[in-house]
Amino acid sequence: MDTRKLYDLEPSGNCYKVRLFCALLGLELDIEPVDFMAGAHKASPLIDMNPFGEIPVLEDGEIVLRNSQAILVYLARKYGGESWLPADPVEMARVVSWLMVAESEIARGPNDARLHDKFGFPLDIDKAREKAARILGILEAHLSKNDWLALDRATIADIACMPYVALGHEGGVPLDGYPAIRAWIGRIEALPGFIAMPGLERTA
Numbered sequence: 716m717d718t719r720k721l722y723d724l725e726p727s728g729n730c731y732k733v734r735l736f737c738a739l740l741g742l743e744l745d746i747e748p749v750d751f752m753a754g755a756h757k758a759s760p761l762i763d764m765n766p767f768g769e770i771p772v773l774e775d776g777e778i779v780l781r782n783s784q785a786i787l788v789y790l791a792r793k794y795g796g797e798s799w800l801p802a803d804p805v806e807m808a809r810v811v812s813w814l815m816v817a818e819s820e821i822a823r824g825p826n827d828a829r830l831h832d833k834f835g836f837p838l839d840i841d842k843a844r845e846k847a848a849r850i851l852g853i854l855e856a857h858l859s860k861n862d863w864l865a866l867d868r869a870t871i872a873d874i875a876c877m878p879y880v881a882l883g884h885e886g887g888v889p890l891d892g893y894p895a896i897r898a899w900i901g902r903i904e905a906l907p908g909f910i911a912m913p914g915l916e917r918t919a
Contacts, residue, residue, distance in 0.1 A: 828886025
């Protein structure tokens with residue numbers, strides 16, 4: 716079986732998205748740990764693969780991809796068939812709209828709060844938690860009426876959005892008051908092939 720290489724940082728929710736999705740797809744994945752504290756992500760060979768100096772980076776044969784959301788799109792279309800990212804324009808747009816939420820509202824809310832509290836990044840923690848409360852409210856309302864974010868089944872929208880929501884407690888953003896979100900995380904945890912990561916807020 717062909718394998719892919721992921722340049723990875725274990726505590727990173729963005730790297731975890733790729734590890735999780737590969738596990739759900741049953742894809743073999745070679746993990747290449749990145750010495751983030753030593754700045755390996757901003758030195759060769761990684762900086763040559765991704766001039767933005769960020770991880771994850773995925774190698775799949777001759778293909779090199781950066782950005783976790785883009786990697787999810789690639790893996791879904793190449794290996795996941797219609798299930799995870801359908802070709803239908805309306806359904807695809809619904810999935811992609813949630814990828815943008817993962818990249819913006821969730822990244823600047825729960826993720827930023829975690830970066831501040833867990834890793835000491837000099838961020839405006841009050842603003843991050845305010846943004847977190849807003850997006851969690853939107854998610855809770857949506858998931859109170861829907862089992863999944865985009866369609867009537869799990870898609871890469873759920874894989875993209877779940878990690879930093881579930882890790883929010885590490886940034887002072889717990890999920891105690893969000894039963895629909897917690898139930899949604901539980902549904903993702905119940906998917907065949909699911910793998911966890913350190914700090915993931917388990918629902919069971």
